Amino acid sequence: MAIPFKTIALIGKHKNPDITTPLLSLAQFLSERDLNVVLDVLTAAHIEDLAYPALTLEQIGKQADLAVVIGGDGTMLNIARALVSYNVPLIGVNQGRLGFLTDLTVETMYDTLAMMLEGQYVVENRTLLATEVMRNEECVYKELAFNDVVLHRGVSSGMIEFEVRINDEYVYSLRSDGLIVASPTGSTAYALSAGGPILHPGLDLMALVPVCPHTLSNRPIVVGADAVVDIKVHYTTETKIYADSHSWFDLGEHDRVVVRRYPETVRLMHSIHYSHYRMLREKLGWSGILQKNGG
Numbered sequence: 001m002a003i004p005f006k007t008i009a010l011i012g013k014h015k016n017p018d019i020t021t022p023l024l025s026l027a028q029f030l031s032e033r034d035l036n037v038v039l040d041v042l043t044a045a046h047i048e049d050l051a052y053p054a055l056t057l058e059q060i061g062k063q064a065d066l067a068v069v070i071g072g073d074g075t076m077l078n079i080a081r082a083l084v085s086y087n088v089p090l091i092g093v094n095q096g097r098l099g100f101l102t103d104l105t106v107e108t109m110y111d112t113l114a115m116m117l118e119g120q121y122v123v124e125n126r127t128l129l130a131t132e133v134m135r136n137e138e139c140v141y142k143e144l145a146f147n148d149v150v151l152h153r154g155v156s157s158g159m160i161e162f163e164v165r166i167n168d169e170y171v172y173s174l175r176s177d178g179l180i181v182a183s184p185t186g187s188t189a190y191a192l193s194a195g196g197p198i199l200h201p202g203l204d205l206m207a208l209v210p211v212c213p214h215t216l217s218n219r220p221i222v223v224g225a226d227a228v229v230d231i232k233v234h235y236t237t238e239t240k241i242y243a244d245s246h247s248w249f250d251l252g253e254h255d256r257v258v259v260r261r262y263p264e265t266v267r268l269m270h271s272i273h274y275s276h277y278r279m280l281r282e283k284l285g286w287s288g289i290l291q292k293n294g295g
């Protein structure tokens, strides 16, 4: 079978010396299979006498057929947002903490990649969120989020107050520490810590999860892909909006935060043996066996 991937980009967690050895070893493994290997410029900057071309993420987006990200969830979030418009499938090798988005390990990556390069893979299309801050009908901040868009009180100790509308219909007003609008991918991140539901990543949905709401009856809600979530901030001290916690913006009084599904999706590639439920079981420490007699 013809290999559908000719040029493979390797992108490592920036400034992490631990990734250099596995990354170069993976580069050699791929070169020996007659594949063109390229590295991203930030990763390449820390490697001496590099035998592979160093490309910007934009060049990788245009030239690579596949990108292997060696790092943690934080690195994958960043690279996925940067490459989403180029439709390059992404494979994650975990060198970080939890590794919800980076399911291969350094130990298993050779065997698993060899199988995937022979066509034994599945692709998941993952939803992203697009957010805009509107001030007097003018957009003053615009960002993409793979996990979540979070309205938060920042460092101030006081609660924030805001009003939520969905598709122009009033939903509720709330006083709380914040509100998380999570994609299915982000449903296992901050939203989960705040009591939100775990959404299967194949779903095209968003979860709205309040952070410490003052009205205890206020619960997380799940809305459809066509929902345009409009949050009007009533009173602000230091209120901020965060996209994946990587980018943020200081909100002013009466600013509106608009969140909607981004039309393009991130393509995550997994081995055919990948199981979302096994991953949840392992990462979240769920029990794998039923014990008899309550033992």
Ligand SMILES: NC(=O)c1ccc[n+]([C@@H]2O[C@H](COP(=O)([O-])OP(=O)(O)OC[C@H]3O[C@@H](n4cnc5c(N)ncnc54)[C@H](O)[C@@H]3O)[C@@H](O)[C@H]2O)c1
Pocket (backbone or CB within 6 Å): 072, 073, 074, 075, 077, 096, 097, 098, 099, 100, 101, 147, 148, 185, 186, 187, 188, 189, 190, 191, 193, 243, 244, 245, 246
């Ligand atoms: N109290 C919290 O749980 C809390 C607070 C702030 C931000 N966050 C999350 O951190 C994310 C940014 O991640 P980071 O790694 O760049 O920051 P980070 O380095 O601060 O790590 C946050 C933790 O969240 C994990 N994580 C990230 N994305 C995940 C996902 N989709 N599913 C399960 N776990 C995930 C990471 O592995 C890491 O252990 C934000 O999008 C937000 O969801 C969580």
Ligand SMILES: Nc1ncnc2c1ncn2[C@@H]1O[C@H](COP(=O)(O)OP(=O)(O)OP(=O)(O)O)[C@@H](O)[C@H]1O
Pocket (backbone or CB within 6 Å): 011, 012, 013, 014, 015, 040, 042, 043, 071, 072, 073, 074, 075, 076, 077, 078, 079, 095, 096, 097, 098, 099, 246
């Ligand atoms: N090659 C790269 N190009 C661009 N940004 C990068 C690159 N490598 C890492 N980053 C950014 O550096 C940061 C690394 O994230 P983080 O500190 O959370 O580490 P991580 O190990 O990837 O993830 P985690 O801590 O969640 O396991 C993120 O902001 C990520 O987007």
